[in-house]
Amino acid sequence: MGSTPHESLGALENAVLSALWSAQEPLSVRAVWARLARRPPLAYTTVLTVLDRLHDKALVLREKDGKAFLYRPVMSRDEWVGERAARVLTESPASLSEGVLLAFLDSAERTDPEVVARLSALIAARRGARRS
Amino acid sequence: MGSTPHESLGALENAVLSALWSAQEPLSVRAVWARLARRPPLAYTTVLTVLDRLHDKALVLREKDGKAFLYRPVMSRDEWVGERAARVLTESPASLSEGVLLAFLDSAERTDPEVVARLSALIAARRGARRS
DNA sequence: GGCGTGTACTACGATGTGTAGTTGATGACA
DNA sequence: TGTCATCAACTACACATCGTAGTACACGCC
Structure with missing residues (x-):
């Protein structure tokens, strides 16, 4: 199996992934940024960078939609949590x-x-x- | 419950903990160093530092034995693994x-x-x- | 053909970890 | 009793990861 779960993520990476999981559809960077709604607001590029890193880690997929990318988690939250727990247990x-x-x-x-x-x-x- | 499991450790920290688990008795820094038996050998102080950090993280206990400290894991490997898995699952x-x-x-x-x-x-x- | 929106690239500081040196205490031994 | 070996505390440095963001460049629209 290819296997994905990379142990643990940073707080912001988790928040971004959660935003993607909450949405039932692929989201643009701007959409994720809006859903995070931090006070004070994060820079747009911060969210972009985090999504980029998640993409590098193969935790999200992305597809071009016109000029922008739409991001989608590669696995559900349930799979993410369940696999990580199983991995710890069987490691x-x-x-x-x-x-x-x-x-x-x-x-x-x-x-x-x-x-x-x-x-x-x-x-x-x-x-x-x-x-x- | 006080709770201990701190997510995940570095490779060397894990190796040191494993050495303590393998021994059925508290070990001195030198004894841990000997059990690691790295090639090339680690510096004595490297092992000391790692044990110190594990102690800071409340993952090992230590008691004075003459001039030296003896280190002992605060929980068994089974508890460590089981609790971490459960924590991931219920997080x-x-x-x-x-x-x-x-x-x-x-x-x-x-x-x-x-x-x-x-x-x-x-x-x-x-x-x-x-x-x- | 500029403007806005988006991406890629670069960057910087904080933290954690591997690795180890230096310094100072302390006990044993000559 | 003074020296040596052993040990622990403190300090240090490089490297990776992560939060955070700026800059530069492309592309389509008005």
Whole structure:
């Protein structure tokens, strides 16, 4: 797999990506800039640079629309978050170690008690679907 | 919870932490240096600096042993990995979104087909244990 | 054929990290 | 008791990343 998730991004890079995710369509630099609506306002070229860097990192795609580029995230926020989490979990030698998975479940449950139940339900559903 | 995981570390910081995890006992700077065994060898003070920084980040504890300090990781590798993964997963707004969890399962399974089954088993075991 | 809008290129400061030297304390040993 | 080895604190520097932005150049419209 080509794989994209590059660990972690800076705050502004994240904000820009979030703006793209929030929009359901590709956005121009100016549109992203407008959605960020910082006080004091960012320079137009700041947003341009950040989008450029995200493009270099292969985190966004862009297509020409007349004179301007329209930017679109290469993956959904869900994929981005999910893949990064999975990557952290499986990065270490012995990723299947029970200890790692237990620590993961403990920590996740501590943050959000429902998440483990949801995981369990999803796993069950997948198992059912695959058997079909 | 106090919480520790600071996102991600540099390569050398990781190597030093790994050395501490591999040892089952607190290590002196020199002992860590010996276990790293880099070619060409790192300067002693390089290892010292890295351990110092890890100490600043509250990732290792240290105690005086005669003239020297002995360093010990503040958490196990399993906890470190598990907590970081959970943190990534639950960081975003709507962490319980099915989409995120599905993407997580897909990605994890792609990397290691067994991990989902293990997770499922662990969840079941926890559920049983809690009901007791 | 200038003007506005957009992109590419360049830049600079802050921070984190790898790497290591210098300095000063301290304990052991002759 | 004075010297030497060992260790820790502090300082330093290069390099990458990121936030932030300016300048220069292209292109289409009026």
